[in-house]
Amino acid sequence: MSSKDSIVIYHNPVCSSSRGALEILRSRGLEHEVIEYLQEPLSQKDFENLLGMLSGEPGELVRRDKRFKELGLDPTTLSTATGVTATLLKHPELMQRPVIVRHGRAVIARPPEKIDEVL
Numbered sequence: 001m002s003s004k005d006s007i008v009i010y011h012n013p014v015c016s017s018s019r020g021a022l023e024i025l026r027s028r029g030l031e032h033e034v035i036e037y038l039q040e041p042l043s044q045k046d047f048e049n050l051l052g053m054l055s056g057e058p059g060e061l062v063r064r065d066k067r068f069k070e071l072g073l074d075p076t077t078l079s080t081a082t083g084v085t086a087t088l089l090k091h092p093e094l095m096q097r098p099v100i101v102r103h104g105r106a107v108i109a110r111p112p113e114k115i116d117e118v119l
Contacts, residue, residue, distance in 0.1 A: 020112030053106035
C-alpha cells in the first residue's frame with residue numbers, strides 16, 4: 001500500500017461496482033493507485049492491514065455468493081480477522097470489491113457512492 005494520503009482502490013475489472021468506484025475517482029480527478037488484487041495477490045499482512053482499516057465486522061470483507069457456496073465454506077469461520085484472512089488467502093475471488101483506502105481508513109464501496117466515506 002502507498003502513503004497514508006494516497007488513494008488506493010482494490011479493483012476487479014469485471015465487477016460493475018468496482019468499475020463505478022473507479023469512474024468516480026477518475027471523474028473527480030483524484031489521483032489513485034489501482035491494485036487488481038486477482039492479478040497482484042494480497043499477502044497475509046495486506047489482508048490484516050485492510051481489516052484493521054475497515055469499520056464493521058471482519059466477515060464483511062468476504063462475499064457470500066454462489067462461489068462461496070460452491071466451495072462449501074463455513075460462514076462461522078468469518079467471525080474473526082484470522083478466519084477472514086485465511087479464507088481470502090485461499091480464495092481471493094471472494095473479496096468484496098472495490099475496497100478504497102485513504103488516510104488509514106478503508107471502505108467497501110458497494111454501492112460505489114460509499115467511496116465518499118473516505119474521501
